[in-house]
Amino acid sequence: MPDCEQLVEDFIQERCVLEENASCRVSEAFQAFLAYAPEVEMNSAQFSKLLYRLYPQIQQTRCKDARKYKGLRLADLAPDNPS
Numbered sequence: 001m002p003d004c005e006q007l008v009e010d011f012i013q014e015r016c017v018l019e020e021n022a023s024c025r026v027s028e029a030f031q032a033f034l035a036y037a038p039e040v041e042m043n044s045a046q047f048s049k050l051l052y053r054l055y056p057q058i059q060q061t062r063c064k065d066a067r068k069y070k071g072l073r074l075a076d077l078a079p080d081n082p083s
Helices: 004-015 026-036 044-054
Strands: 014-027 058-063 066-074
Touching: 004 014, 004 044, 014 026, 026 044, 026 066, 044 058
Parallel strands: none
Antiparallel strands: 014 066, 058 066
């Protein structure tokens, strides 16, 4: 069984940015995590619980009908496209 805690830490360090005013949808972060670590068998609630324990500065907020993480955003990993 993979070390889920270590995979979440690696995902945050490699694919996310921790910023006080940042935010991203819970569903987007979780889908990005599943793409990063497809071998992990974890649901969104388990991912969130680990995330809050490892990074207590991240909070959950609601915006209309979406749950969001406050203090976290996905890094822009797309290569620069010259115009």
